Amino acid sequence: MAKVGIVLVSHSPKIAAGLQELIGQVITDIPVETAGGTEDNGIGTSIDKIMAAMKKADEGAGVLVFYDLGSAKMNAEMAVEMMETEQIIVMETPLVESAYVAAVESNMGKSLEEVQKTVEKDF
Numbered sequence: 001m002a003k004v005g006i007v008l009v010s011h012s013p014k015i016a017a018g019l020q021e022l023i024g025q026v027i028t029d030i031p032v033e034t035a036g037g038t039e040d041n042g043i044g045t046s047i048d049k050i051m052a053a054m055k056k057a058d059e060g061a062g063v064l065v066f067y068d069l070g071s072a073k074m075n076a077e078m079a080v081e082m083m084e085t086e087q088i089i090v091m092e093t094p095l096v097e098s099a100y101v102a103a104v105e106s107n108m109g110k111s112l113e114e115v116q117k118t119v120e121k122d123f
Contacts, residue, residue, distance in 0.1 A: 004106035004115045005031040005057030006099055009050055009067040009076050013037035019096055027103040033057040045072045050079040054088055062087040062112030064119070066099040089116055093123040 006023070010016040016036025023032050033053035038044040050065070057063045065080070065088060067073045076090045089112065091098060098119045105115040 001109060002060035003030045003109065004061045004102070004112050005033065005054075005059060005063040006103055006106065007050070007053045007057050007063055007065040007076075008032065008034045008036070008095070008099055009045060009053075009065060009072045010034075010036045010095070011043050011045060011069055011072060013041045015068065015095075019099060022096075023100055023103045027107045030103055030106045031057040031059055032103060045075045047075050047079050047082070050076055051083060054079060054083060058087065061106075062089070064088075064099075064102050064112070064115060065090045066093070066095050066102070067091075068095050087112065091116070091119060093119055098123045 008016045013036035016034035033056045035050040035053040039046050065076045080088045102119050105118050
């Protein structure tokens with residue numbers, strides 16, 4: 001059964017990787033992908049990295065995207081527009097806590113809409 005994927009967008013590759021590691025300590029059965037930093041792993045974000053992470057995280061149940069700062073949100077939204085799908089949602093909730101809750105909810109087999117509503121309700 002396909003589960004909702006998670007994409008972690010951060011200006012720092014280390015923050016994205018650290019959060020992926022934290023989630024992976026408890027949840028291992030869902031796709032959690034990172035898009036941290038620029039193409040050369042500097043501080044910033046990359047639309048290409050975000051799109052690649054979205055594609056990799058999408059197993060057919062949809063993808064929720066979490067970000068750290070405003071320009072990461074802007075690039076995530078542009079990436080979603082370029083992907084031309086309604087199955088990818090950019091969340092406007094705290095990066096660490098809400099991504100973790102989303103991973104738990106996805107692991108329980110909930111739908112994209114159910115995971116989104118739980119995260120938005122909690123944060």
